Amino acid sequence: MSHLIASHQGRPSDDPIFALNKEATARRQKGEAIVNATVGALLDDDGTLAILPTAARAVREVPEVEWATYAPIAGSPDFLRAVTDDLLSAEPELRATAVAAATPGGTGALRHAIANFLEPGQALLTPSWYWGPYQTLADEADRRVETFEMFGADGGLDVGALDAALGRQLASQKRALVFLNDPCNNPTGYSMTDDEWTRVAERLAVRADEGPVTLLVDCAYFLYGARDPRAFLKHLGPLARKANIVFAWSASKSFTHYGLRVGALVACVADGAERKATEAALSYSCRGTWSNCSRGGLAAITRVLTDPEMTRACDRERDALKALLHARVEAFNRHARERGLRYPRYEGGFFVTVFHGSPREKAEAMRAQGVYVVPQAKKTGGGALRVALCSVAERDVGRLVEALA
Ligand SMILES: Cc1ncc(COP(=O)(O)O)c(C=O)c1O
Numbered sequence: 001m002s003h004l005i006a007s008h009q010g011r012p013s014d015d016p017i018f019a020l021n022k023e024a025t026a027r028r029q030k031g032e033a034i035v036n037a038t039v040g041a042l043l044d045d046d047g048t049l050a051i052l053p054t055a056a057r058a059v060r061e062v063p064e065v066e067w068a069t070y071a072p073i074a075g076s077p078d079f080l081r082a083v084t085d086d087l088l089s090a091e092p093e094l095r096a097t098a099v100a101a102a103t104p105g106g107t108g109a110l111r112h113a114i115a116n117f118l119e120p121g122q123a124l125l126t127p128s129w130y131w132g133p134y135q136t137l138a139d140e141a142d143r144r145v146e147t148f149e150m151f152g153a154d155g156g157l158d159v160g161a162l163d164a165a166l167g168r169q170l171a172s173q174k175r176a177l178v179f180l181n182d183p184c185n186n187p188t189g190y191s192m193t194d195d196e197w198t199r200v201a202e203r204l205a206v207r208a209d210e211g212p213v214t215l216l217v218d219c220a221y222f223l224y225g226a227r228d229p230r231a232f233l234k235h236l237g238p239l240a241r242k243a244n245i246v247f248a249w250s251a252s253k254s255f256t257h258y259g260l261r262v263g264a265l266v267a268c269v270a271d272g273a274e275r276k277a278t279e280a281a282l283s284y285s286c287r288g289t290w291s292n293c294s295r296g297g298l299a300a301i302t303r304v305l306t307d308p309e310m311t312r313a314c315d316r317e318r319d320a321l322k323a324l325l326h327a328r329v330e331a332f333n334r335h336a337r338e339r340g341l342r343y344p345r346y347e348g349g350f351f352v353t354v355f356h357g358s359p360r361e362k363a364e365a366m367r368a369q370g371v372y373v374v375p376q377a378k379k380t381g382g383g384a385l386r387v388a389l390c391s392v393a394e395r396d397v398g399r400l401v402e403a404l405a
Contacts, residue, residue, distance in 0.1 A: 017132070017374055024372040035371045035400050039391035040186070040350060041258055042321055047393070050321050054313040055255040058300040067296035074283040075102020075264065079298040082305035083249050083264045087219075091233045094240055099275055100266045101282035102293045105258075106220045106250030107133065109265035110179070112285045113246055114141045116278070117177045117214040125165055126179040127157070128378045129353060131186045131218075134179060147379050150188070151344060157196045163203040170210040178204070181218040182232065183225035184349025187376055187386035191225050191347060197235040208242040215239070218248045224322060226347035240268050244278075251301045253350070255314065256321075260297040322348070328389045328397055335401035350390035354404050359383035371403040 002009055017038055024036035028047075042050045074080070080100040088095040103109045110133075114124060120142045126134060127150035138145045148165035152158035162178070169176045180200070183191035192200070204213055215236075222229040236245055244267060251262040265282060269275035286292060304310045329348055336343060342355040356362050359375035363385055366373060374386040385404065392400055 015133075020367075020372055020374060027370065032370055035392060035396045035403070037387045037389065037392045037400060038372045038374050039388055042253070042256065042325065042350065042390040043392075045324070045393035045395070050256060050324070052256045052314050052317045052321075054310050054317060055257055055300070055304050058303045058310060059257065059260065059297075061303075062296045062299045066299045067294070069295050071102065071292045071295035071298055073286050073292050074279075075100070075286075075293060076295065076298045076302065078306070079302045080264065082302045084266050086305050087230070087247055087249060087266055088233070088268075090230060091237070093237050094233065094245070094268045097240065097268045097270050097275060098266055099269065099279035099282070100264050101279075101286055102298055103248075103263045103265055103286070104261035104290055104293055105252050105263040106218060106248040107137070107263070108261075108290065108293075109246075109248035109250075109263050110134065110216070110218065111137050111141065111289070112265050112282055113177060113179075113214070113216045113248070114138055114143050115285055116281050117212075117216075117244070117246075118143050118175065119173070122173045122175070122177075123169065124177045124179055125162075125169055126181075127162075127185075128380060128382075129185070129188045129376065129384070130179070131181060145379075149380070150190075155345060157190070157192055157200070159196060159199045159203060162200065163207065166204070166207050166213070167210070170207060170213070175212045175214075176207070177214045177216060179216050179218060181220065182222075183219075183227070183229065184221035184351075186221065186349075187351050187353045187374075187384070188344045189346040189349050189352035190344040191227070191349065192232065194231065194235070197232045201235045201239040205239045205242050208239075212244070213242075214244040214246060216246045216248060220248065220250045221253055221349050223254045223318060224325060224349050226326075236268075241270050244269055251297075254318075255301060255304060257297075257301075260300070261294065262297040262301045324394075325350070325390060327394045328392060331394050331397040332387075332389055332401065335398050336404075339401055339405035341401065341404055350388060352387050352389060353384045354387060355382070355384045357383060359385050366403045369403050371400055373400075373404070 020038045028034040123144035123146040128147040148161040246267040249264045252258040346352045363375040376384045
């Protein structure tokens with residue numbers, strides 16, 4: 001007889017990516033030449049975590065009393081204002097309808113979205129290649145994940161597949177929550193074009209007549225793309241009058257403070273009464289899960305977002321990290337094209353995905369050669385290998401691609 005409830009028995013204790021990383025690190029410590037392309041954090045070429053010095057200073061300079069005191073349940077008002085401005089100050093129409101709650105990283109925002117915009121048993125909708133913890137978060141909340149085929153025959157986002165799947169969901173569950181992780185999608189590295197954003201916004205606006213639609217933009221990596229990170233927002237204005245648009249904002253990558261656990265859910269809700277109800281529900285969810293976030297963490301991130309000199313310094317420091325990452329992306333594209341690898345258009349971001357028919361066997365063979373990548377499988381069949389270029393020095397990219405080929 002188990003004391004664990006049936007649905008929680010047999011759950012894996014360790015996230016498989018963390019387990020692979022642990023093994024790669026142990027082998028490297030024993031002196032083996034390991035290429036570890038599993039870690040979802042940006043590492044310098046010497047393998048140490050890349051940290052924005054100004055963000056680190058902001059954390060160090062938070063007074064003791066700020067660390068020791070509880071934060072307000074939904075987060076400090078100045079933090080919520082700063083994050084909302086960071087995302088939306090150039091889009092006054094969206095900004096005017098926004099409410100927010102502080103969350104432990106973007107993960108907390110994803111959790112709150114699942115719990116508040118879907119009924120138990122219902123499914124969120126996301127592209128066929130998605131960040132694995134979406135499934136974990138859905139499991140934990142007794143919700144599900146359904147996917148649409150991410151790429152069409154032309155290699156771009158299959159907007160028609162999204163539209164059709166959304167139509168089916170609205171017919172069956174009478175509401176929908178769509179997760180899009182863009183730009184710099186994890187795991188594929190794909191960033192949607194302006195035209196794709198326009199078409200997605202148009203289709204969602206039409207479908208919103210069939211039932212409540214919430215679009216969640218997971219912008220965990222948005223500051224690492226090749227183009228203006230906020231350009232997509234200009235396509236969302238007309239949609240925001242008909243659908244909820246929510247953002248999972250995270251300081252983890254943007255300010256290289258993964259362990260600080262600072263994030264936010266920002267929700268644009270057109271109707272005033274519903275906006276108030278949403279704000280209250282989000283706050284209630286905070287109390288009912290983690291109670292409140294670390295006040296010191298919120299204070300540090302508020303400062304880097306609102307002190308103009310610190311913001312500029314962080315931008316400069318992040319630009320240097322983007323250049324480091326970009327050199328790896330270019331090296332990857334050069335080698336991968338030569339070796340004929342199949343992968344989506346890749347211009348920037350932490351990850352890229354190489355399509356492969358037998359990802360488990362391939363990852364296993366690569367592991368034997370000391371090259372670690374993460375095997376991925378689509379719910380609907382088809383496989384790939386996720387390559388975290390964020391953690392691989394440019395000098396190792398050639399060896400990595402050879403192993404992939
Ligand atoms: C796609 C995606 N979304 C959200 C997150 C959330 O990260 P955090 O909770 O550290 O902000 C991550 C982190 O790896 C991610 O890859």
